Amino acid sequence: MAKFLLKELPESSWPRERLIEVGERYLTDQELLAIILRSGSRDQNVMDLAGEILREIPDLYQLKQASITELMKFKGVGKAKAVELKAVMEFGFRINRSLQPKLGKAQSxxxxxxxxxxxxxxxxxxxxxxxxxxxxxxxxxxxxxxxxxxxxxxxxxxxxxxxxxxxxxxxxxxxxxxxxxxxxxxxxxxxxxxxxxxxxxxxxxxxxxxxxxxxxxxxxxxxxxxxx
Structure with missing residues (x-):
């Protein structure tokens, strides 16, 4: 099957451009992961790399639990990228647990x-x-x-x-x-x-x-x- 660089695909299909155009809630897990990864490998573009990771680890909870070593098994994911993935997933977890701040109550x-x-x-x-x-x-x-x-x-x-x-x-x-x-x-x-x-x-x-x-x-x- 032919491999395409992301820049060779229509710009409207690039995940970053789609997020700007339609908003993050309308992107697939693969597109969101591709944005975080930023780049693929010599043999596959970033969307293909994101797709490969999600095929191997389809459950997002399991992906969050994956170690740096496990993430580095994917070609195109080095130590720096694996560390960034772990940081992003932990940050998202903390945001999900956060509560809207309260600055007091309007009593009268x-x-x-x-x-x-x-x-x-x-x-x-x-x-x-x-x-x-x-x-x-x-x-x-x-x-x-x-x-x-x-x-x-x-x-x-x-x-x-x-x-x-x-x-x-x-x-x-x-x-x-x-x-x-x-x-x-x-x-x-x-x-x-x-x-x-x-x-x-x-x-x-x-x-x-x-x-x-x-x-x-x-x-x-x-x-x-x-x-x-």
């Missing part, structure tokens, strides 16, 4: 107000921040979304929800500071909050509150009945 608007005062009180420019929460109101991410004057055309809701979708957040608490020291919401603040809440309703992510920080004090739109 008052608790969130105190948190945001500490985060935002010293800034001389407006900072828009978001706390992303799971269904149990546990904080799973804190992110600065925007720095500058807050208005609808610059601080777009998509920047807020992009992160929420990425980490599967169920709820969001927003906050920004007023460098003037007066936390009373402006019309821009109210219009922006309304727009973000409407976007959240459309995609099923609740906006818990929008808190404005001034000089060691805060204004909660939810507490002050702007949430109807």
């Amino acid at each position: 608007s008052f608790a969130m107000g105190q948190l945001f005062i500490n985060e935002l009180k010293d800034f001389q420019q407006e900072h828009l921040m978001a706390l992303y929460l799971n269904t149990k109101n546990e904080i799973i991410c804190q992110k600065t979304i925007f720095i500058g004057s807050l208005n609808q055309s610059i601080a777009h809701p998509r920047e807020i929800f992009r992160e929420a979708v990425k980490i599967s957040a169920a709820k969001i608490c927003l906050a920004h500071n007023h460098p003037s020291g007066n936390p009373t919401p402006s019309q821009n603040d109210l219009a922006f909050t309304k727009r973000v809440r409407q976007c959240g309703e459309l995609i099923g992510i609740e906006i818990l509150d929008h808190i404005i920080v001034g000089d060691l004090k805060y204004f909660s739109l939810r507490e002050e009945n702007y949430w109807e």
